[in-house]
Amino acid sequence: MTPRTTIAVFLQHRDRQLHRQSWEILRLARDLGQSGGEAEVVSWLAGFGVEDLAREVARSGLVDRVLVMESPHLERYTPGGYRRAGLRAAEAARPDLLLLPHTYQSVEFAPRLAWDLEAAWIPEIVGFEEVDGGRLWKRPVLGGKLLARMSVSPGVPAVVTVQAGVVPGSERKEGPAASIERLSLELGPDQLEREILGAEQASSQEVDLSAAEAIVAIGRGVGGPEKLAPIRELAELLRAELGASRPAVDSGWLPRDRQIGSSGQTVAPRLYLALGISGAIQHLVGMKSSSHIVAINKDPGAPIFKSAHLGLVGDLHEIVPLVVRKLREGRGSSESA
Amino acid sequence: MKIAVCVRQVPDPESRLRIARGSRWIEEEDQPFVLNPNDEYALEEALRLVESSGGEVVVLSLGGERAREAIRKALALGAQRALWLSDGAFEGGDATATARALAAAIRSENVDLVLTGSQSSDLGYGATGTLLAAALGWAHAWLVMGVALEGERSVRVVREMESGWNEILRLGLPAVLSVQAGINHPRYASLKGIMAAKKKEIRELAPQDLGLAPDRVGLAGSLVRIESVAVPESAQGARIIAGEAEEAASALVDYLVKEVRIPQ
Numbered sequence: 001m002t003p004r005t006t007i008a009v010f011l012q013h014r015d016r017q018l019h020r021q022s023w024e025i026l027r028l029a030r031d032l033g034q035s036g037g038e039a040e041v042v043s044w045l046a047g048f049g050v051e052d053l054a055r056e057v058a059r060s061g062l063v064d065r066v067l068v069m070e071s072p073h074l075e076r077y078t079p080g081g082y083r084r085a086g087l088r089a090a091e092a093a094r095p096d097l098l099l100l101p102h103t104y105q106s107v108e109f110a111p112r113l114a115w116d117l118e119a120a121w122i123p124e125i126v127g128f129e130e131v132d133g134g135r136l137w138k139r140p141v142l143g144g145k146l147l148a149r150m151s152v153s154p155g156v157p158a159v160v161t162v163q164a165g166v167v168p169g170s171e172r173k174e175g176p177a178a179s180i181e182r183l184s185l186e187l188g189p190d191q192l193e194r195e196i197l198g199a200e201q202a203s204s205q206e207v208d209l210s211a212a213e214a215i216v217a218i219g220r221g222v223g224g225p226e227k228l229a230p231i232r233e234l235a236e237l238l239r240a241e242l243g244a245s246r247p248a249v250d251s252g253w254l255p256r257d258r259q260i261g262s263s264g265q266t267v268a269p270r271l272y273l274a275l276g277i278s279g280a281i282q283h284l285v286g287m288k289s290s291s292h293i294v295a296i297n298k299d300p301g302a303p304i305f306k307s308a309h310l311g312l313v314g315d316l317h318e319i320v321p322l323v324v325r326k327l328r329e330g331r332g333s334s335e336s337a
Numbered sequence: 338m339k340i341a342v343c344v345r346q347v348p349d350p351e352s353r354l355r356i357a358r359g360s361r362w363i364e365e366e367d368q369p370f371v372l373n374p375n376d377e378y379a380l381e382e383a384l385r386l387v388e389s390s391g392g393e394v395v396v397l398s399l400g401g402e403r404a405r406e407a408i409r410k411a412l413a414l415g416a417q418r419a420l421w422l423s424d425g426a427f428e429g430g431d432a433t434a435t436a437r438a439l440a441a442a443i444r445s446e447n448v449d450l451v452l453t454g455s456q457s458s459d460l461g462y463g464a465t466g467t468l469l470a471a472a473l474g475w476a477h478a479w480l481v482m483g484v485a486l487e488g489e490r491s492v493r494v495v496r497e498m499e500s501g502w503n504e505i506l507r508l509g510l511p512a513v514l515s516v517q518a519g520i521n522h523p524r525y526a527s528l529k530g531i532m533a534a535k536k537k538e539i540r541e542l543a544p545q546d547l548g549l550a551p552d553r554v555g556l557a558g559s560l561v562r563i564e565s566v567a568v569p570e571s572a573q574g575a576r577i578i579a580g581e582a583e584e585a586a587s588a589l590v591d592y593l594v595k596e597v598r599i600p601q
Contacts, residue, residue, distance in 0.1 A: 079478075108479040111471070112470065112471040115433065115472070119560070120431070121431070123461070123463055141461060142350075142459050143458055144569070146363070147566065148563050148564075149567075150564065151561070153559075158560075193508070195507040195508075197505040198505045199498075199502050199504050200495075200505060239599075239600065256519075263497065263499070294589060295575075300353070300577070300579060301568065312577075312585040312588065312589060313578065313579035313585075323586045323589050
């Protein structure tokens with residue numbers, strides 16, 4: 001008989017709301033439990049004044065136990081505070097597997113939690129597979145060009161972050177209320193490992209791309225700002241806004257307020273033309289809902305082609321001027337007709 | 338101020354990849370490699386800090402000949418010295434084994450600050466800096482978009498958050514910072530820099546030099562193993578055209594007019 005495993009799920013929250021991935025990950029925990037024998041699902045919550053959230057999770061029918069740690073020092077996220085809460089939860093639950101959403105917050109503190117627990121660190125999983133000899137975690141590598149299957153040494157716990165959308169949907173059923181257990185946690189300012197001085201807006205956000213009907217977006221493959229002229233011309237013909245992937249913005253080719261992706265804007269235009277964008281997941285999450293996605297890239301293995309409706313393998317600097325010419329000719333002929 | 342920077346080579350993100358026989362990783366022969374893009378930002382930030390506040394930049398890299406390439410590039414850009422964890426036993430490690438080795442090397446120096454890239458563009462564990470901080474018992478921040486030294490005791494850090502906001506933090510020194518892409522504009526190596534790099538010290542290290550058992554580092558010291566890699570399946574079932582530019586342009590115009598129905 002397979003021994004009963006325990007899966008611990010971290011509940012991220014902000015402004016008294018659970019992170020939108022929380023239900024996904026709880027359902028993933030259930031799926032994992034069912035595929036590998038029966039599992040106990042324990043969630044943990046760190047914060048201050050989070051009783052309502054604990055009750056919401058306890059009623060979801062998705063967990064067996066909810067562990068709650070509260071302290072004024074947990075009111076704001078710090079890696080020191082959140083890691084210590086995670087350690088306290090692990091001490092209480094003895095999990096074989098810890099699941100967290102793949103967010104800027106989790107990826108900052110969870111590797112160190114893994115270190116303290118002598119656990120394996122596997123970030124950004126997009127799925128799993130049960131095989132003879134254990135479970136394989138699927139995660140993108142090499143900018144999403146390849147999908148790797150990774151294993152963890154037998155008997156070693158794992159700390160895993162989960163990419164959004166792995167278990168789509170947000171449905172949950174009311175179930176028997178799980179137990180809510182309060183755990184004591186001694187925390188002082190010295191254990192937070194940082195002092196929070198304030199916050200500032202990252203960019204001016206003068207451009208709102210979310211309302212654009214069409215977007216022509218550039219990536220690192222464009223090669224440089226001096227090569228933008230034909231692309232601007234094409235954007236004008238298509239009445240499109242210009243957008244960019246993070247590497248193009250980091251290189252200074254377009255301003256930060258035109259960045260599309262997880263650290264920029266989320267868009268869903270009728271037309272999304274991706275030029276020289278390889279298609280890392282961080283970019284795809286910001287544009288994948290677009291109605292018509294066209295990608296031009298010289299690398300046939302670029303992951304952007306997996307998300308495109310039309311893919312052109314070739315040199316964008318050859319193709320774009322030809323497209324401009326053809327569009328102009330088309331308009332010229334319709335005017336003279 | 339002594340600043341250590343960890344760098345490594347990765348397959349050129351713009352290049353085509355071939356899966357190696359056995360499908361455990363890519364074919365590395367004839368594969369172009371570059372300095373990990375995020376590491377370039379970390380190195381640039383360290384060079385700027387030392388240029389304005391004085392001190393030394395020590396570069397670290399782990400691995401075979403390619404790690405030496407990364408070191409040479411960093412020395413050409415202005416780092417003063419290098420530690421090269423060159424022993425074969427260091428290779429193939431997961432984030433934990435790699436951080437354990439790098440931390441031991443850093444401990445052998447009297448370092449105030451460690452900078453790493455926030456993520457590698459190949460394995461993407463995003464945790465080298467975090468785990469280094471864990472091994473060293475130091476403060477850490479991930480996705481750093483600004484660094485200002487406040488004397489010898491602390492550093493003021495701007496950290497990127499998801500919602501278009503940055504958090505401003507103070508960390509006590511010594512500390513490890515994982516630098517986010519876009520924090521600065523990395524410089525190019527000058528000919529003078531490349532020539533000067535040839536005379537700079539590269540100290541080669543093996544596990545025993547760092548008091549580490551060989552089975553605590555590299556693949557042997559890892560908890561995670563890559564079993565296989567594969568090309569992901571297509572989500573949309575895209576129509577792919579891989580012909581002459583003329584043909585591609587016609588297909589695109591046709592698609593724009595008939596399917597997207599762009600305003601004419």
